[in-house]
Amino acid sequence: MNDRTRVRLTVNGHAEQVEVEPRAILADVLRDNLGLTGTHLACEHGVCGACTVLIDGEAARSCLVFAVQAEGASITTVEGIAPDGGLSPVQEAMRDCHGLQCGFCTPGIVVSMTAYLNTHPNPSDADLKEAMSGNLCRCTGYQGILAAARQAADRMNASS
Amino acid sequence: MSSPVAARFVGSAVHRKEDRRLLTGHGQYVADASAPRMVHAAFLRSEHAKARLNSVNIEAALSAPGVVAVYLWSDFHEKFGEAWHAMLGQELVVPPPLAIMDVRYVGDPIALVIAESRALAEDACGLIEVDYEAEQATVDYATAAADGNVVHAAWGLPSNVMVDMPFTPMSPDLDETFNSVQHVVETTIIQNRYLCVPMETRGVLASWVPGLEELDLIVSTQSVHETRNFFARYLGLDEGAVRVSARDVGGGFGQKMFVFREECAVVLATKLLGRPVKWIEDRLENLTSAGHSRNELGKVRMAISADGIIEAITVDHVADVGAYTPCPAVMDPTLLPGPYRIPRLGFSTQMVWTNTMGKAAYRGPWMFETTAREMAIDIAARQIGMDPAELRRRNLLSLAELPFTSPGGKVFQEITPLETLEQALGMLGYEEFRKEQAEAREQGRWLGVGICVYVEPTSMEQATLGTEGATIRIDSNGKVVAYLSTSSHGQSVETTMAQIIADDLGVAYDDVTVVQGDTQSTPYGPGTGGSRTAVIAGGAAHDAAVAVRDKVLAIAAHMMEAAPEDLQIAEGVIAVRGTPDRSLTMKEVATQAYTNAHTLPGDVGSGLEATIRFKPTRFPTWSNATHVCVVEIDPDTFIPRILRYIVSEDCGKMINPQVVEGQIFGGVVQGLGGVLYEDFRYDPDGNPQTTTFLDYLLPTTGETPLIEIGHIESVSTTNPGGFKGMGEGGAIGAHAAVANAVGDALAHLGVNVTSTPLGPEDIFQLVQASQKERA
Numbered sequence: 001m002n003d004r005t006r007v008r009l010t011v012n013g014h015a016e017q018v019e020v021e022p023r024a025i026l027a028d029v030l031r032d033n034l035g036l037t038g039t040h041l042a043c044e045h046g047v048c049g050a051c052t053v054l055i056d057g058e059a060a061r062s063c064l065v066f067a068v069q070a071e072g073a074s075i076t077t078v079e080g081i082a083p084d085g086g087l088s089p090v091q092e093a094m095r096d097c098h099g100l101q102c103g104f105c106t107p108g109i110v111v112s113m114t115a116y117l118n119t120h121p122n123p124s125d126a127d128l129k130e131a132m133s134g135n136l137c138r139c140t141g142y143q144g145i146l147a148a149a150r151q152a153a154d155r156m157n158a159s160s
Numbered sequence: 161m162s163s164p165v166a167a168r169f170v171g172s173a174v175h176r177k178e179d180r181r182l183l184t185g186h187g188q189y190v191a192d193a194s195a196p197r198m199v200h201a202a203f204l205r206s207e208h209a210k211a212r213l214n215s216v217n218i219e220a221a222l223s224a225p226g227v228v229a230v231y232l233w234s235d236f237h238e239k240f241g242e243a244w245h246a247m248l249g250q251e252l253v254v255p256p257p258l259a260i261m262d263v264r265y266v267g268d269p270i271a272l273v274i275a276e277s278r279a280l281a282e283d284a285c286g287l288i289e290v291d292y293e294a295e296q297a298t299v300d301y302a303t304a305a306a307d308g309n310v311v312h313a314a315w316g317l318p319s320n321v322m323v324d325m326p327f328t329p330m331s332p333d334l335d336e337t338f339n340s341v342q343h344v345v346e347t348t349i350i351q352n353r354y355l356c357v358p359m360e361t362r363g364v365l366a367s368w369v370p371g372l373e374e375l376d377l378i379v380s381t382q383s384v385h386e387t388r389n390f391f392a393r394y395l396g397l398d399e400g401a402v403r404v405s406a407r408d409v410g411g412g413f414g415q416k417m418f419v420f421r422e423e424c425a426v427v428l429a430t431k432l433l434g435r436p437v438k439w440i441e442d443r444l445e446n447l448t449s450a451g452h453s454r455n456e457l458g459k460v461r462m463a464i465s466a467d468g469i470i471e472a473i474t475v476d477h478v479a480d481v482g483a484y485t486p487c488p489a490v491m492d493p494t495l496l497p498g499p500y501r502i503p504r505l506g507f508s509t510q511m512v513w514t515n516t517m518g519k520a521a522y523r524g525p526w527m528f529e530t531t532a533r534e535m536a537i538d539i540a541a542r543q544i545g546m547d548p549a550e551l552r553r554r555n556l557l558s559l560a561e562l563p564f565t566s567p568g569g570k571v572f573q574e575i576t577p578l579e580t581l582e583q584a585l586g587m588l589g590y591e592e593f594r595k596e597q598a599e600a601r602e603q604g605r606w607l608g609v610g611i612c613v614y615v616e617p618t619s620m621e622q623a624t625l626g627t628e629g630a631t632i633r634i635d636s637n638g639k640v641v642a643y644l645s646t647s648s649h650g651q652s653v654e655t656t657m658a659q660i661i662a663d664d665l666g667v668a669y670d671d672v673t674v675v676q677g678d679t680q681s682t683p684y685g686p687g688t689g690g691s692r693t694a695v696i697a698g699g700a701a702h703d704a705a706v707a708v709r710d711k712v713l714a715i716a717a718h719m720m721e722a723a724p725e726d727l728q729i730a731e732g733v734i735a736v737r738g739t740p741d742r743s744l745t746m747k748e749v750a751t752q753a754y755t756n757a758h759t760l761p762g763d764v765g766s767g768l769e770a771t772i773r774f775k776p777t778r779f780p781t782w783s784n785a786t787h788v789c790v791v792e793i794d795p796d797t798f799i800p801r802i803l804r805y806i807v808s809e810d811c812g813k814m815i816n817p818q819v820v821e822g823q824i825f826g827g828v829v830q831g832l833g834g835v836l837y838e839d840f841r842y843d844p845d846g847n848p849q850t851t852t853f854l855d856y857l858l859p860t861t862g863e864t865p866l867i868e869i870g871h872i873e874s875v876s877t878t879n880p881g882g883f884k885g886m887g888e889g890g891a892i893g894a895h896a897a898v899a900n901a902v903g904d905a906l907a908h909l910g911v912n913v914t915s916t917p918l919g920p921e922d923i924f925q926l927v928q929a930s931q932k933e934r935a
Binding site for chain 1: 173175176178179180181182183184185186187189191192279357358359360361408409410411413442443649650651652818819821822824825826827828829830852853854858859860861862864866867890
């Protein structure tokens with residue numbers, strides 16, 4: 001159980017190497033081994049979406065991925081969404097539209113919305129509802145989140 | 161004298177101060193904290209709702225890899241002192257940190273394992289052997305009072321009744337009224353068990369430092385000061401030797417208002433070990449063991465005259481408080497008449513223990529009065545053949561006729577019940593909807609509209625709740641730091657309080673930093689909850705800012721050789737009115753105050769700091785709203801879908817409209833979730849059935865409607881800003897509005913909706929039963 005395995009990852013553009021138990025989930029390794037505590041764990045059974053990260057550009061629940069499965073992968077966490085220290089269009093839209101209150105689900109929302117809009121440049125409101133339905137939020141009633149998705153989609157479209 | 165400053169930020173939707181760190185993954189929640197030599201905790205919890213503990217064998221767990229300690233009740237016995245909260249009183253004692261001889265609900269903590277990692281602690285929990293002797297559990301609260309299986313038999317208690325208040329008529333002619341009116345309506349309203357479910361579970365990092373003899377707690381709490389004082393008493397320490405902090409908290413909704421037994425156990429563990437101990441609850445624990453809510457029923461009777469005037473209302477109320485209640489917050493029956501002109505009232509209340517998770521506060525903990533009344537009004541309207549909007553219209557109070565004293569002794573002022581009803585009905589187009597509904601029924605579509613009108617007692621005075629404190633300081637660079645007694649778990653307190661302070665001091669919003677959630681730097685406060693921050697903490701922030709402003713003006717007046725009353729402050733610049741070239745920056749005044757204080761005359765004073773405690777001019781500060789919901793139920797699948805959701809609310813002057821609306825949105829979705837999707841269930845033996853997010857269903861974007869909000873601003877006179885509390889209202893109003901909409905959609909089938917939840921299966925059963933009855 002305690003035998004450790006070496007895993008090499010690229011996280012937010014940095015090459016990382018960690019020694020982890022085979023059973024260690026990616027979320028715990030990001031948080032505990034790499035100190036990237038922006039990725040949050042709210043259910044640890046794959047429903048709430050708070051722990052969503054990008055694995056090779058695709059949104060994934062880091063509570064359902066063993067770190068060893070991510071060997072060689074490129075991971076983007078919420079800390080890496082806007083690497084210059086500013087806010088990405090999605091983060092700006094979330095701020096403008098009051099898409100967050102307590103902030104605990106927010107990293108997963110930001111990452112999920114970013115992943116979706118990166119690959120769906122022209123979504124309808126119904127598309128956005130569907131796209132964000134895998135992330136639970138208990139504070140906002142989703143009104144600000146959906147408004148933010150709309151704003152971010154429109155602005156990303158206008159600037160592309 | 162005219163004000164030396166002009167308001168610029170209150171009333172506008174400025175960017176939140178909280179957002180940058182939370183959006184970029186730099187929030188600081190308890191799970192993100194660590195300490196040198198830190199170890200991790202996991203609880204072994206009961207698998208039985210009621211059982212004797214014949215033996216607990218921890219030998220295998222103790223020798224498991226990475227295990228540092230395994231604690232049972234015997235390790236903690238006599239290691240702690242008093243265990244009560246100032247807000248709840250000394251009688252309500254937090255239960256022992258671990259089970260003693262028996263367990264009383266599934267989830268009752270039996271052992272605490274400390275190990276080098278959370279995973280290793282959990283592994284070791286699996287190695288503990290418990291010999292249970294199971295007993296018959298009491299699960300159904302409706303019958304618990306008469307149940308011979310007594311939850312707390314081990315304490316020698318004779319029955320499951322915790323509180324029994326017999327029927328109390330608040331009006332002498334109650335019986336006479338019921339005997340003489342045209343219509344008597346009687347119905348039993350049942351509200352299901354649903355929960356706070358903050359996205360962040362509970363958690364604590366407790367560090368006892370031997371030698372230093374100090375306790376440091378980072379904890380997911382709504383109230384750092386109550387927690388600090390609790391643990392000072394618990395360990396027999398001076399309050400100064402306990403520091404409690406919570407920078408970011410991932411939602412509370414009432415659950416995190418008080419100290420739980422698990423946190424007590426972790427604190428005792430760090431004290432015994434002399435090492436920091438961290439416990440982060442998992443979701444299974446949070447759903448089963450962190451407090452449950454609602455789960456109340458009431459037999460409501462209404463006496464109604466021939467022309468639809470409600471002459472009296474009574475309730476016989478029963479509430480489930482579970483096995484151990486962290487906060488037995490149940491319906492306030494004196495609020496039953498709500499914002500209506502109902503002259504007569506009577507009620508009885510019973511609170512009963514069951515072998516289930518105990519009652520915790522949840523957003524509007526007294527709200528069953530609204531659910532019971534508003535659902536009963538719809539039943540009554542149908543029975544007497546009057547439209548439910550019309551029945552409400554004839555009985556609701558309006559601003560012009562206030563103050564009004566209710567038969568429950570509530571004095572209503574500055575509320576707009578009828579006004580919000582009319583606004584909300586107008587937003588819907590109520591008359592047109594009724595036509596559309598009739599046409600839809602012709603086509604076999606089931607549409608319904610539900611209304612809920614309520615009044616909310618915000619900023620109440622009980623025990624510690626009546627005041628808040630603020631210390632405001634202008635630093636040596638002329639920037640403002642405000643130390644507030646509040647905590648924040650989503651309410652945007654850093655933002656809204658900075659808006660108030662910036663206006664009062666005439667400085668930029670960006671130049672105000674708000675510090676809260678740390679007992680070492682902030683004034684005492686009861687915590688953020690009960691819809692009281694805008695009113696009470698806002699009052700403290702205002703008064704302290706004005707006091708500091710007076711000091712700024714006094715020093716600036718001395719420096720410019722002007723009279724203080726001739727000065728004004730704008731954008732952080734203090735100038736003589738009409739002579740803008742005679743001015744000083746806030747930094748210049750601060751430099752004078754900090755580094756040349758000795759040159760100031762005695763009557764000017766040198767400090768740029770003030771500490772104020774604020775108390776509203778009266779309690780509570782009432783706010784109110786009307787919710788209107790439209791649902792469509794699929795006649796084939798019985799799936800209900802919300803087509804429109806409208807709120808007309810009056811929270812007085814809004815500090816930040818976006819924050820106000822965000823609070824309403826969140827509350828509404830919690831309320832509609834509790835009716836349509838969320839339902840915590842036990843089987844008849846007390847085994848939890850909804851222990852993951854696949855069984856306990858939170859609403860998602862897929863189910864959530866667009867919510868439309870109308871505002872009416874009747875300014876409150878309880879506080880200088882004219883604000884009213886409004887954090888809980890969304891959750892209070894949504895339950896009955898949604899249930900009534902479902903009831904209205906099914907009314908033509910002869911269905912009376914009197915209980916929740918109302919998922920497809922529940923609606924199917926209601927329709928089946930009604931068809932059987934009619935056949």
